[in-house]
Amino acid sequence: MLRTSDAVQEGMAAVMGALKAGVTAGEVHAAWLAVLNRYGLEKASRIGYSIGAAYAPDWGEHTLSFRANEPTIVPENAVVHVILGMWMDDWGMELSETLHVRSGDCRRLCDFPQHVHIVER
Known part of the structure; x- marks a missing residue:
């Protein structure tokens, strides 16, 4: 679990380092995959999406998804939610950020400590 936590935290740093106006959503996703590959982990689903106030067709706006090979160009002043969740058979974790x-570059919109909080049952 701690090793996966390290991968998720390193992955967020990689995603934030790659995220800027003009790159493709697939390039941002590739930064995440590079970290996962080093740790021997896999995650096939998207890792983020645009958010906003347009509310059409829903709050996710369906305009930008960070997934493998996604060609959509990330525009300047977009606001996105990056959610790096790793779900195993009997445990899971996620680290997310809302970014401008x-x-x-990109800027965090929240000042909450950026690490995985471990809660034991």
């Missing part, structure tokens, strides 16, 4: 995409 800028011309050369």
